Amino acid sequence: MPPVISNSWIGRRIVVRRVVGRGDDGRILFGDVVGDLLTVTASTARIETRSEVLDVDLSHVATAKVVEASAAEVLALEEICLRGWRPEESGEIGGWVLRANDGFTMRANTVLPLKPPGVPLDEAIAEAREWYAKRGLPLVFSIPTEARRLLDAHLQELGWEPSLDVHVMTARLDVLPVSDARFDIEVQLGSQASDEWCTLYKAGGMPPGGVALLNRHDRAIFAQVRLEGQLVAIGRGVVDGNWLGISAVEVAPSARRRGLATSVMSALSQWGRSNGATRSYLQVMSDNAPAVTLYRRLGYWVHHDYRYRTDPDSTPRQQGHLQPGPDDAGS
Structure with a gap:
């Protein structure tokens, strides 16, 4: 079950660690997305980073948390x-x-x-x-x-x-x-x-x-x-x-x-x-x-x-x- 990204986080800066693929040796590869949470649904979180807006599939998310000031x-x-x-x-x-x-x-x-x-x-x-x-x-x-x-x-x-x-x-x-x-x-x-x-x-x-x-x-x-x-x-x-x-x-x-x-x-x-x-x-x-x-x-x-x-x-x-x-x- 993916981590819960709360509606109360909307507008805040968060960091999401998600699965981005597998290495040649079969190990799972992770990547981080850091930015402001714009919207969240049951399946997707829309995050505005410094360079782009990404729709993150929540089924690929391993961890998520708010970034404190x-x-x-x-x-x-x-x-x-x-x-x-x-x-x-x-x-x-x-x-x-x-x-x-x-x-x-x-x-x-x-x-x-x-x-x-x-x-x-x-x-x-x-x-x-x-x-x-x-x-x-x-x-x-x-x-x-x-x-x-x-x-x-x-x-x-x-x-x-x-x-x-x-x-x-x-x-x-x-x-x-x-x-x-x-x-x-x-x-x-x-x-x-x-x-x-x-x-x-x-x-x-x-x-x-x-x-x-x-x-x-x-x-x-x-x-x-x-x-x-x-x-x-x-x-x-x-x-x-x-x-x-x-x-x-x-x-x-x-x-x-x-x-x-x-x-x-x-x-x-x-x-x-x-x-x-x-x-x-x-x-x-x-x-x-x-x-x-x-x-x-x-x-x-x-x-x-x-x-x-x-x-x-x-x-x-x-x-x-x-x-x-x-x-x-x-x-």
């Missing part, structure tokens, strides 16, 4: 995510990116270690601590856990406690499952985040720095759904390169379980494709089971995880100045 791919996607959520201020210590946005959102007020800092680690941490202290902020790292596992382990040894584990989920836009978005729902798209939009996104409203962050992108779109004149669902999309970044998908409590989030996601995906995006990413808290389930159903999978670690020497005042928000999960 490499450290280089994780860091490349983190850089794309950085471009999609742009802070007011940024700095660098070698390959570390320092971000500050007056405390609004963890994502925009943390260190992203894309590359080595270029100086001894303790020296780099001290320099980063001073940079954030000047802005009244705690020193917090956003750490892609596998790609930067040595740094993560070092901070653990120093007593930096972890918080807010986050999935970065991705999808290939041209092979998303058929959407079950409601056809009777109109999703409106606009180029700016209105005050009303921001109020639904973050209850109680947002500071000016938060509104500016949302609008600080030259290829951003803001989706919204109204029912009986009331704003009940929103979402934000940005395009960087061939990536669509989706964030701030929110539904008013009174309007949940009506498929509105699915409608918003579908509209953002269509907009992304029309603006040159071929892939999509979003960020969601790993313990937000309903959101993770929704995104998996819509064709997304976990590309990698990251977590935040906070400097134990940060003062309570600094820590209180940081404002975690729903955007930290992009949901």
